[in-house]
Amino acid sequence: MDTIADAHKETLDVIRKITDDGILTEQEVYDLADYLNKNQEARGSWPGNSLFEILHQVFEDGVLSDDEMAQLAKILTDIETLCASHFVPPPESKKILLSEIKLDNLDLPRIQKTIEIPVKATGESYKVDLGQHTCTCPGWFGHRKEFQADSLKRCCVHMAEAFWQQVQVGAPEEWPQLFKDLVEELSYRGRGVDSDATWKLLGIEDHPYLVSYGKNEWSNVYAPIEGGKFDRYGYHREGERWAFGQIPNHYQVIAEYLNSVPA
Numbered sequence: 001m002d003t004i005a006d007a008h009k010e011t012l013d014v015i016r017k018i019t020d021d022g023i024l025t026e027q028e029v030y031d032l033a034d035y036l037n038k039n040q041e042a043r044g045s046w047p048g049n050s051l052f053e054i055l056h057q058v059f060e061d062g063v064l065s066d067d068e069m070a071q072l073a074k075i076l077t078d079i080e081t082l083c084a085s086h087f088v089p090p091p092e093s094k095k096i097l098l099s100e101i102k103l104d105n106l107d108l109p110r111i112q113k114t115i116e117i118p119v120k121a122t123g124e125s126y127k128v129d130l131g132q133h134t135c136t137c138p139g140w141f142g143h144r145k146e147f148q149a150d151s152l153k154r155c156c157v158h159m160a161e162a163f164w165q166q167v168q169v170g171a172p173e174e175w176p177q178l179f180k181d182l183v184e185e186l187s188y189r190g191r192g193v194d195s196d197a198t199w200k201l202l203g204i205e206d207h208p209y210l211v212s213y214g215k216n217e218w219s220n221v222y223a224p225i226e227g228g229k230f231d232r233y234g235y236h237r238e239g240e241r242w243a244f245g246q247i248p249n250h251y252q253v254i255a256e257y258l259n260s261v262p263a
């Protein structure tokens with residue numbers, strides 16, 4: 001049987017959405033378990049069936065042990081590499097040179113609003129100032145305070161959520177679509193902007209691509225898709241491969257760029 005050809009596409013999409021940056025959180029494990037619990041077809045076919053047994057155990061005893069977390073991470077890595085190894089990259093219609101890429105930064109927009117973001121797990125709430133880009137959470141004071149004004153890296157998970165709320169009620173017209181889709185995606189995954197990474201805006205044929213590189217073995221690439229929207233892709237710099245074999249437009253020159261910058 002050809003596992004990849006018979007793969008349950010929706011399950012792969014769900015897995016890809018939560019895991020292609022190489023970091024697995026407890027919440028993501030529960031989200032995945034929840035998806036498989038509700039979807040019989042997904043858990044009866046690959047790759048859901050390879051995950052369900054262990055996720056079922058997690059639910060039986062209500063505990064996610066370090067060992068189970070490690071096993072899940074291993075299975076997910078195997079699924080990802082299997083998909084990537086079956087991937088045959090299509091030829092690009094037009095080859096873009098590294099020298100043709102325009103380099104820029106994506107800044108946080110400013111809006112004079114302070115928004116309180118409640119945290120379900122603890123019952124606490126934090127105040128986010130979208131004009132000064134501050135948050136009252138300990139993580140913000142610990143890791144993000146020192147970044148310069150407007151830097152993306154000042155954006156903790158609460159700030160991402162606050163920005164996303166603004167987008168939902170109608171953001172100012174000048175906010176780029178890329179930024180709106182970025183905060184939507186961060187909010188969906190319950191993350192802030194990776195503050196250990198370097199973030200760059202690449203201009204390729206007049207389209208913006210947001211990329212990160214740094215300590216994490218996975219680079220994030222937010223790239224244009226259909227309908228003027230943006231989606232996140234994962235690129236493994238050391239393995240020189242795209243997560244799950246999913247490639248953005250101009251994937252060759254983006255990979256070339258990410259391989260050319262310092263670790």
Ligand SMILES: [Zn+2]
Nearest residue numbers: 135137156158
């Ligand atoms: Zn915060």
